[in-house]
Amino acid sequence: MEARDISRAVIERLPRYYRYLGELKDAGTERISSKELSALMKVTASQIRQDLNHFGGFGQQGYGYNVSYLYEEIAKILGLDRKHNLILIGAGHLGQALANYANFERRGFEIKGIFDIDKDIQGKKIRGITVQPMEEIGNLMRDKNVDIAVLTIPKAEALKVAKELSSYGIKAIWNFAHVDLDVPDDIVVENVHLSESLMRLSYNLSNQVEV
Amino acid sequence: MEARDISRAVIERLPRYYRYLGELKDAGTERISSKELSALMKVTASQIRQDLNHFGGFGQQGYGYNVSYLYEEIAKILGLDRKHNLILIGAGHLGQALANYANFERRGFEIKGIFDIDKDIQGKKIRGITVQPMEEIGNLMRDKNVDIAVLTIPKAEALKVAKELSSYGIKAIWNFAHVDLDVPDDIVVENVHLSESLMRLSYNLSNQVEV
């Protein structure tokens, strides 16, 4: 996989291509042209071809793209061809929602540990995994090969835990806390700020574009 | 509020400004210059000034910006100065996580109804609101003044329900289903595709930028 200096915009679009190709594949479609896909996805055919060609020539002139092949190639680009071990920190509703989301495991993301500060939740099982106290994070990180931590805890906690995780050599953090984590640049941080998403909705609702 | 043709990029940044200003306000900071804010937020001062000036001149030469004033102004731009009634469709873990997230109510988003297809959940109370069967959506939409629907249901369901909501005159949909809803253009759709977020994390992990 080459792929340095690919623009953020392109990367943001890749998962959507992947989703559409998966659906086409499931529907039994064998080939698709950039033009057909563009009609389906409501983007320009030019953009699709440009985006894909950042990673290689996956199509064939006069034919288009083979759906399964392209699907698999995008999976590789996205790193979905490997297994990733993750831990979940914060076993509240949001944490449980993520833990129970089966698709993540299907895509190679396996939960190796769940942690919570609340003693009442500790010891309970979620998807067969016993919730442990936060103090155990270090031990588990040492035992298992964990690269991703999912933070579904309040922001003050998140800042502390992120620092701790960073000292254990975590590689990536999926951050649901409403705060920008301050971790070294070599740790990948993917933020999901739900309240900001709701504010964008609110903006668009208030400044509704007349059609 | 003016604000037509403001670029998507600007709107995406507004909630983050709002968050930082809220924190500054809580910390008792009275004024801040674009330069100081830029250091804090790790964006250029130029961008901050450009972004804000799409909506008006909120600062003062030689002084900077008054934190509380700017905070309130951005709230207005984002439409956070009004109340919005919303309904939650899908009372699984994700739905419950959102229902229990107190901050939404503090910002004027009030849950008027919760619906689920599962008979075992119907009748139960979440945050004091009784979960109703899906068939009741229409009635509630007619009684209360609901403008936002939150969809935390599987994608096949989501497509159907979105159509139904659209016929009841819903104004905005906060969509957590992994599908692009096909609704008229005058309905605001804000998507939260968690699996796509995880894929971006995966991409960045696999194609880690060396520092």
Next chain:
DNA sequence: TAGATTGTTAATCGATTAACAATC
């Protein structure tokens, strides 16, 4: 071969950054 469609270069469009006059 003719038609279709890619991969890729060039043109356009838009967003970000820099610069600076206006002004508090």
Next chain:
DNA sequence: TAGATTGTTAATCGATTAACAATC
């Protein structure tokens, strides 16, 4: 008044779209 910092225009940079030669 001098210093600071905005609001805004101009310059730069990057992303998107259009065009088309290559080729299946």
